[in-house]
Amino acid sequence: MTIDYTEKIPNNVDLASDKRLQRALEAWQPRYLEWWHEMGPTDFEPNDIYLRTAVSVERDGWAHFDYVKMMDYRWGIFLEPAEKDRIVGFGDNYGSPAWQEVPGEMRNDLQRLIVTQADTEPASVEQQRLLGHTAPSLYDMRNLFQVNVEEGRHLWAMVYLLQRYFGKAGRDEADELLERRSGNPDRPRILTTFNEPIKTWLDFFLFTMFTDRDGKFQLLALAESGFDPLARSCRFMLTEEAHHMFVGQTGVGRVVQRTCEVMKEFPDHDPREHGAIDLPTLQRFINFWVSSCNDLYGAEVSSNAANFFAAGLKGRAFEDKYEDHVALGQEFEVEKFDQGRMVKEAVPLRNAMNEVLRSEYNADNQKGIDYWNKIIKRHGLDFELRLPNERFNRKIGIYAGQRFDPSGNPLDEAAWNAGVNQWLPSDADQDFVQSLMVPSLEPGKFAAWIAPPAKGINNQGLDFEYVRL
Ligand code: BYC
Ligand code: FE
Ligand code: FE
Numbered sequence: 001m002t003i004d005y006t007e008k009i010p011n012n013v014d015l016a017s018d019k020r021l022q023r024a025l026e027a028w029q030p031r032y033l034e035w036w037h038e039m040g041p042t043d044f045e046p047n048d049i050y051l052r053t054a055v056s057v058e059r060d061g062w063a064h065f066d067y068v069k070m071m072d073y074r075w076g077i078f079l080e081p082a083e084k085d086r087i088v089g090f091g092d093n094y095g096s097p098a099w100q101e102v103p104g105e106m107r108n109d110l111q112r113l114i115v116t117q118a119d120t121e122p123a124s125v126e127q128q129r130l131l132g133h134t135a136p137s138l139y140d141m142r143n144l145f146q147v148n149v150e151e152g153r154h155l156w157a158m159v160y161l162l163q164r165y166f167g168k169a170g171r172d173e174a175d176e177l178l179e180r181r182s183g184n185p186d187r188p189r190i191l192t193t194f195n196e197p198i199k200t201w202l203d204f205f206l207f208t209m210f211t212d213r214d215g216k217f218q219l220l221a222l223a224e225s226g227f228d229p230l231a232r233s234c235r236f237m238l239t240e241e242a243h244h245m246f247v248g249q250t251g252v253g254r255v256v257q258r259t260c261e262v263m264k265e266f267p268d269h270d271p272r273e274h275g276a277i278d279l280p281t282l283q284r285f286i287n288f289w290v291s292s293c294n295d296l297y298g299a300e301v302s303s304n305a306a307n308f309f310a311a312g313l314k315g316r317a318f319e320d321k322y323e324d325h326v327a328l329g330q331e332f333e334v335e336k337f338d339q340g341r342m343v344k345e346a347v348p349l350r351n352a353m354n355e356v357l358r359s360e361y362n363a364d365n366q367k368g369i370d371y372w373n374k375i376i377k378r379h380g381l382d383f384e385l386r387l388p389n390e391r392f393n394r395k396i397g398i399y400a401g402q403r404f405d406p407s408g409n410p411l412d413e414a415a416w417n418a419g420v421n422q423w424l425p426s427d428a429d430q431d432f433v434q435s436l437m438v439p440s441l442e443p444g445k446f447a448a449w450i451a452p453p454a455k456g457i458n459n460q461g462l463d464f465e466y467v468r469l
Helices: 019-039 104-127 138-165 167-177 201-222 228-265 279-295 303-311 349-378 413-423 427-435
Strands: 048-054 063-068 331-338 341-348
Touching: 019 104, 019 138, 019 167, 048 138, 104 138, 104 167, 104 201, 104 228, 104 303, 138 167, 138 201, 138 228, 201 228, 201 279, 201 349, 228 279, 228 349, 279 349, 279 413, 279 427, 303 349, 331 349, 341 349
Parallel strands: none
Antiparallel strands: 048 063, 331 341
């Protein structure tokens, strides 16, 4: 299962045996590179970056580290090895053989799921394209570029599926993925979070913490798909996703660490006076990104979600841990706000699959918050970061258009307006965080607002030259 890097498009799907597909992908490749050149990280094309590249799709030892220019990164198509006699693991077709081709009646839904997944990958690269200029260290800059090239590869993974299994419609979608632009009002990316600007490194760390974690859970749900090529693509993508969330979790942890050090040293001062990000400001940025990401799961009650599950296209994360994979005749309780009060309503479980996934996501988020709170505690400081309630600041689903505070209490418009600057980043907060974004580009040096990491990449030291400038 070693990947052949002598091919123009590295792959483990025997691309050479399908000349038509190979030609289609080779025609798409220069357009992809053009897109990367135009919309990928600005101004670092000539630089050598210490990157990891996949060399096999086996569980251990798949990564190879070396200096690479980003444009020379070997983007390719890697699927996890096929599981023998795999079955559809859930829904109405539970137990029948997994599909190796697209069943006709599922074509539209499946294409839509793949396009939605695909669209987020280049979107994130576009959102992050300016950050290299304000990197807090070479270590961080390298991690940014590592995340970027891997999101580019995730686009390749989905484009392979579109071109291989969806004919002309799939090829058209593959082209459109290079034409939409994050934040462009005329041709935006599909999901709202992927049109939000990532202005600062604080946003970047929160995005990789919370938005890449949406990626993890959506990929876990798609990794269960009865459409086997999608499942196998997503399984390999998940191995890369772990590092993205590591970057977010430890990045924010280092911000917290630095702030705590300043708070200890200057107990009577505002940490901002010493160039650190005060914890209430961090909380507001957390509130923004978590609430935006809660929208990424779609509506709490969704007939789309029920259909995807029934068809066997999109399951639950870790479907194996459930006893009943058909999920009929079961109910799920959602809390609605109706005529001034919260009321519980039971809905068929299949219709609540978006909410099931979102709940698992937030349980995982909570572990990250706990890790940050431990850092605060270790410094003997009295402050607790909190995960905002799922109802807070929602634009999609049953809470959209209503006001709730971060604890989930309903509010009228006046109370919302009075509180909003305590709960979401204000313009002044944005300006302050932006003012800290000065590059720190000497090996081993870190910007004043963030502590160094515990260790380097691939056993290299912190003063290693992760990017050759
Ligand atoms: N923004 O029935 P509903 C990642 C639309 S991240 C705008 O609840 P459904 C990554 C929805 O399209 C993982 N629109 O929707 C991370 C529908 O529209 P129509 C990405 C939204 O289909 C970091 C309507 O609202 N992968 O990989 O059940 C860096 C009703 O909604 C939004 C996936 O998302 C929104 N947030 O659920 C790089 C997996 N939410 O039909 C990468 C694939 C909903 O009324 N996608 N709408 O016009 C899906 O599984 C589903 O499409 C969704 C939506 C869960 C997103
Ligand atoms: Fe991705
Ligand atoms: Fe990611």
